[in-house]
Amino acid sequence: MHLLFLLLILPTVYSLNQEGFILQQVKHSLDDPLSSLASWNPQDDSPCRWSGVYCGGDFTSVTSIDLSGAKLSGPFPSVICHLSRLLQTLDLSQNLLTGELPHTLADLPFLTSLDLTGNNFSGDIPASFGRFENLEVLSLVYNLLDGTIPPFLGNITSLKMLNLSYNPFTPGRIPPELGNLTSLEVLWLTECRLLGEIPDSLGRLTELVDLDLALNDLVGPIPRSLRGLKSVVQIELYNNSLTGAIPPELGELKSLRLFDASMNQLTGSIPEELCRVALESLNLYENNLEGEVPESLASSPNLYELRLFGNRFTGELPRDLGRNSPLKWLDVSQNEFSGELPPELCGKGELEELLIIHNSFSGPLPESLGDCRSLTRVRLAYNRFSGQVPAGFWGLPHVYLLELVNNSFSGEVSKTIGGASNLSQLILTNNEFTGSLPEEIGSLDNLNQLSAGGNKFSGSLPDSLMNLDELGTLDLHGNRFTGELSPKIKSWKKLNQLNLAGNRFSGQIPVEIGNLSVLNYLDLSGNLFSGNIPVSLQSLKLNQLNLSYNRLTGELPPSLAKEMYKNSFLGNPGLCGDIKGLCGSGDEAKNKGYVWVLRSIFVLAVMVFVAGLAWFYFKYKTFKKERAVERSKWTLMSFHKLGFSEHEILESLDEDNVIGAGASGKVYKVVLTNGETVAVKRLWTGGSVKEAGDTDPEKGERRGVKDEAFEAEVETLGKIRHKNIVKLWCCCTTRDCKLLVYEYMPNGSLGDLIHSSKGGTLGWQTRFKIILDAAEGLSYLHHDCVPPIVHRDVKSNNILIDGDYGARVADFGVAKVVDLTGKAPKSMSGIAGSCGYIAPEYAYTLRVNEKSDIYSFGVVILEIVTRKRPVAPELGEKDLVKWVCSTLDQKGVEHVIDPKLDSCFKEEISKILNIGLLCTSPLPINRPSMRRVVKMLQEIGGGDDESHNKTKDGKLTPYYNEEASDQGSIA
Template identity: 65%
Template sequence: MILQLILIFIAFPFSISLNQEGHLLYQVKVSFEDPDNNLSNWNQLDETPCKWEGVMCDPQSNSVTALDLSNLNLYGPFPASLLCRLHNLTYISLYNNNVNSTLVETEIGTCHSLRYLSLGQNLLTGKLPESMADLPHLKFLDLAANNFSGQIPGSFGRFRELEVLGLVANLLDGNIPGELGNISTLKQLNLSYNPFLPGRVPSEFGNLTNLEVLWLTDCNLVGEIPDSLSQLGRLVDLDLSVNGLVGSIPPSITRMTSLVQIELYNNSLTGVLPVNGWSNVSELRLFDASMNELTGTIPSELCELGLESLNLYENRLAGEVPEGLANSPNLYELRLFQNRLHGTLPKDLGKNSPLVWIDVSQNEFSGEVPGNLCAQGVLEEVLVIDNSLSGEIPASLGECWSLIRVRFAYNNFSGEVPEKIWGLPHMSLLDLADNSFSGEIAKTIAGASNLSDLFLSKNDFSGNIPEEIGFLDNLLDFSGNDNRFSGPLPASFVRLKQLGKLDLHNNELSGELPSGMQSWKKLYELNLANNRISGNIPEEIGRLSVLNYLDLSGNLLSGKVPSSLQNLRLNQFNMSNNRLSGDIPSLYAKVMYRSSFLGNPGLCGDIEGLCDGKSEVRNVGFVWLMRSIFIVAGLAFFVGIAWFYFRYRNSKKVKRDVDRSKWTLTSFHKLGFEESEIMELLDEDNVIGSGASGKVYKVVLSNGDVVAVKKLWGRSKIADENSDFEKGARVRDDGFEAEVETLGKIRHKNIVRLWCCCTTMDCKLLVYEYMPNGSLSDFLQSSKSGLLDWPIRYKIAMDAAEGLSYLHHDCSPPIVHRDVKSNNILLDSNFGARVADFGVAKVVDLNAKGGTKSMSGIAGSSGYIAPEYAYTLRVNEKSDIYSFGVVILELVTGKRPVDPEYGEKDLVKWVCTTLDQKGLDLVIDPKLDSCFKEEIRKVLNIGLLCTSPLPINRPSMSRVVKMLEEIGGGNQKKPTNKDGKLTPYYYEDASDQGSVA
């Protein structure tokens, strides 16, 4: 009998082991791909599934009550038909996986026991099922960060017990339905970052009397803030930022007695015009009204609330800051920058509250800075840029050891800077530019070990620059021009190995240039013009490989011009008005550099007007020269005839397209050629590229220089090819103007140099520096890719990042490229990278009309376009950062941004999928040496961070540069606040994002 029982167990092992709920869950496992084998302990030999990964059961009945499979990297459709048959299942979380189906209307509505459903951070598509509202006990619904489209169903207003509704970062359109105001149990309503049609904040939301969080950032809201919101007595967080709201902040807002966080920043015209036109005339009037920002004053009634955070920046608020705001006992964040506020700041601000961040930049404030800002000892940032503030810096700030960023620029401050402020140990930025400060830089600056940016320009500072400044190992930028600094440059300066910019022009400095300058490996700008510096120019200056701006004019320098300067690639070069002598190095002995050497009587070269001191030498050979002229004249006559015939024959072809007499030349650098020389060489033999905008020629000039010439197609050509392109012709004109406007005014070592432009009625030419190694795309996608080892690829990524960081952070106003791709990253002979092609670049207006603007069409290239840009058409630096992230992935993988091998995916999704399923080795380009694997992994992480689906999670370009410099060191966690809302990685930059670049 025992033997018979054993045989039965062997023959039918499953029939007496796993219960019915276990069978259903095992089918769930089978329906998913599990590349990390996270569900390996889901075993059919168990009696119940209660010990399986992510499964929770009732301890008495062993019935399954909860299923938590979040963050397990699962792939497949949402198994509603299986899960809804678990009748006691109340909790489902598949958060942050790769669930990629639609939610079937007839299936999801059968999960009648469900109380908690979290499907956020997946790949779900399609419309939101109306039947969800029929789930009688559902309290928590999170569908954020998916690809749901269509409208929010009005049926959602039928939820009976729902407390949290999260639909953030989807593709939902239509209007926000007022029916949501019927969910009386709702505590959190999170609808941010969806491309809704322009519409008002539904007044019905005032019925949500249990609401604690209302998060409607970037929802295309227009019109005024409705008074009905004042009924939300339990509301803790009100966030209506980045919309098109108008009118004043209603005083009735103070009836929300529980408010601790108010975010109404950046309300300007951000709406996207409806594709199918306006539904009625009133809607059109509503949208027109949103052309203004929030106006009026800051209601004094706000002071009655227990506020912790108040963000009202980038609007048009006027009036004074209420004095009572200083009495808010919990206020830690106050950001009011870029408004029209005036008067004095509350004198007790910070005295009674734990103030951490304060930014009141770009207003009209006057009076003095309150002396109690750091009374609680936790102040990290104080930014008051561009006001009319006066007086001295409060001495109390010198005791504020928590300070990290101090920006007092563009005001009327005076007096000496408190000695202790110079040496604050955590301070990374001290900006005192454009004031009337006096006194010396204190020696205590040696204690500012974290200082990276020191801006002292246009003040009345005097005395010697202390040697102690050479101990600031992290110093990147020292700008102290237009002061009265005297004495020699400190010898310790050469210890600043991270220094990128040193600008001390217009001072009274003397002595010689310090020896050991070759240690400035990262210096790109050196400006010591108009001082009293003497001695020779050291040869070692030619070893500063990234230097592109050198101005030593107006000094007492003597000796020869170092021949090593020919190793540099300078955009700005000036040594005029010194006491230099000898021959000019051959590279600079050209007319285009004449002004760079004027005022040096002892210099000589082949440039007219620079050899006055050697006229006697010329007279010695005068007779011989006259004889030579007659001998050569005959030969020149015959050569001239031959040259004229050759030129005439080649110019006939050019004249068919354009009349040379009508060319207009606009130059942006010193030129050693004329436009006629360019025209003669624009033949098909010199074409090196062709695209939608025109052809690119390689032109070798008579002086030996090489340039690249982009000839844009004329209007007629575009229009003739397709009548639908008449608008495109205008776009090309705009592209030309954008390119000229952008490249004509910016200078950076990693931005391609535009020499000049030539225009007529029908033809436009752009003349650039020639990049012998072509584009990054040319190398990566050819047999030459093996030449790009990892150090070179890392250098290319670093160069391109620094170029984009310059556009985003150092240009005022900032510039968004809008078409960052490997084809627009050009490589010089040393594989140095330069960002090129600014035909669709846009200046971001962050002034009185603050906020980013929407474009009439998508600019960019397939595979590089940020997800949110494709449907909002909103221009900001985050779209560039996404595109740059794709370039990083190209450098790491060696693959194209789009390719048939990816199926319906692009490179970003392919990398994420392959990384999860097959590991790092199958992502990295096999041509790269495995010894760099750890560095490559870190750079890959930066690329993935830049290509985050949510713009708010992408770092700023300045942060990207720092991360690349550290090779990915110090990885950050994705921060969230207590309500689960995402906060920016770059929040340390957000406070003065709209202040001063």
């Protein structure tokens, strides 16, 4: 048939040779959105000058084809297998090809390299692959192959590289036949759902340089037969379920430089023999290892990484650690180490991360650390350090996190801290620091958190502290600070938490605190504040308020004069308000008199109308009893101080108050008697509730799903406190009905807002604020919650908008926590998410991780920029991501951006659009973390044009993912 086709087109392209005809068929069988095959001109006499096509010395026969990264789509072009038998290299990596791999590929006998990385091929690896005689490279990484890893691959004895990583194979064992590949140099089987033990036969791979079996479910011991890998440089076994001791025979591998067996269940100690090898990287974190670290490890001349956190190691660290090697990353957190730190940890001047929290280290910090200018991240918390911190240590220029919590450090914070220009988090809680905070601390423009509670600091706050525009947390509780708070406190626009409890601050509480719009935690208790409580505090949306035990006087601001705030004002004898116990006895007596009069009037009214009401009472007494019984069944669980009862909520659940409805129930708007408004989601467990004997499986499944959603929502939101996460006030439950009570969002969901007629009037600055708020909310879930939380249903309808167009992430009914053991994310029983927002890999692996949320958030960005729905008829057969990519390539950015947006923001919008495209990268590994997304957004919002990519000719220049993998521990 192929020859017939060639004869039919011969009159048209008479000058093209046979191989050119075949490649023309390849071109016509594929979708080419980037026009990568535009140079494949049928009028040429030979394809040897076509893009991606290379010929041999005679310049007539095609020997190599490289179409990598062209975003070609369609099934594998099987006709390519009819090319000259001289074809040696075929690279179709990083495309969007689908379907099964053709068995005819084995008809190319001289093929030496086959790279199909990063496509969507599915099915089994064809059995014909076992016939390859000259194949040296076979890379099928990042596809959808779902059979088992076949034993016949062991027949391709010419192989030097075999990479099958990141495919959803059917769970199975590593074929022992792979031990026949004695020429193999690279074997990567990462995240291939492998079971069972590592076969001893792999020890026969004497030429192997790189072995990667990570992210599987392998069990049993590390085989001693691996001593046969005489050429191996890198062994990666992390994130399995391996047990037993580390074989000392690994010490015979003189070429070994990188060994990673972290996140397993290994026991015993680190073999002395292994430490005598010239290791460069040793990762054994999160196992059950014990004993001391051999001194010989410090003799490795090139050791740059040592991560041992989450074990039970004891004793001291090797005394010479860092003296002889360029140590960069040291993490020994959560062990039982003791003694002093080695004096030359930064001996080569390259130490970047020093993470040793939760141990029993003692003594002073080595003076040499004060000169370690390469340090970026320092966590020394929960040890027994003492003495003064070296002066130079305070001013290290690249450190962004300095945590010294729960030690016995003393002395003052040195003025050299002014040199710590990159410092973002300074956490000194629970030590014995003294003196005042130096004025130089106000020069730390990047400082976001200053926590120094539980020390002996004194004096007034330095005026320069008011210069810290990025400050989000200021916690100085339990010290001896004095003086008044400056009105310049209003400059802390990003302050989220202010805790000055247990000091000796005096004067009036500054009215300007009320201008801190994002403040949600305020504790000024146990000080000497006097005067009235500023009325401006009423404008704050506080989760925590404590002004107790001061010298405050006067009337409470009206919105604070509630019983729910009673404990917030204790110990202020001069305060008065409508809260029992705040004022003196005279006022109480007056109140009692009023109460007596009111009671008398009420009793008289009852006596007058008792006859007329008697019949009514007897008529409806049954109804009242039933209603009382019904109410008594409700169980209330609150997560914040409430100014309302469940009965007030129940009485407002009528159809007139419905503001939304979905598959899980209805949402009501409820205006409370105190003037506040809440949103109530009513979840039904079933249409008609049956008893335990209900055997209707369909209803039982629906009920189970909704119960799970309710529990997930309560479990997640009940613990979260963040300005960009919707606040869950409380939940009410009975056997057949469940209520969730949230803060009310006047502008509804982002989806309803952006796609309504009002959406066209939303300016770019408002849209940018929504994007940034939502990103910060998701970043909090991924990076600041312990354990981290994956939302799993990020979409515009689950982002709510308040009256000031601030965004809150909502609807955690399918949220999941990330397994802190570091194991690979488990597959879910079904796909959670919404059409158009689901990440490609999630749809076929059902694996839950943060990258799925990041893809969905990227779709939301594109939705906000384009004002188009993720899936809509106007997009044709494409979803929004594919539509944006193809439109950008064909027409330019002007045809993507919502025309309602002001063109003066085009450059900034283009940058945000670029972030959205980066978040929706088909490969999860290329998507940035949410923390990185927030940083990029903040940089763009800061207007630093020089640090970002420019638009050119209507095209976008993509961001590069500069983020390094943060494997740090609990640290």
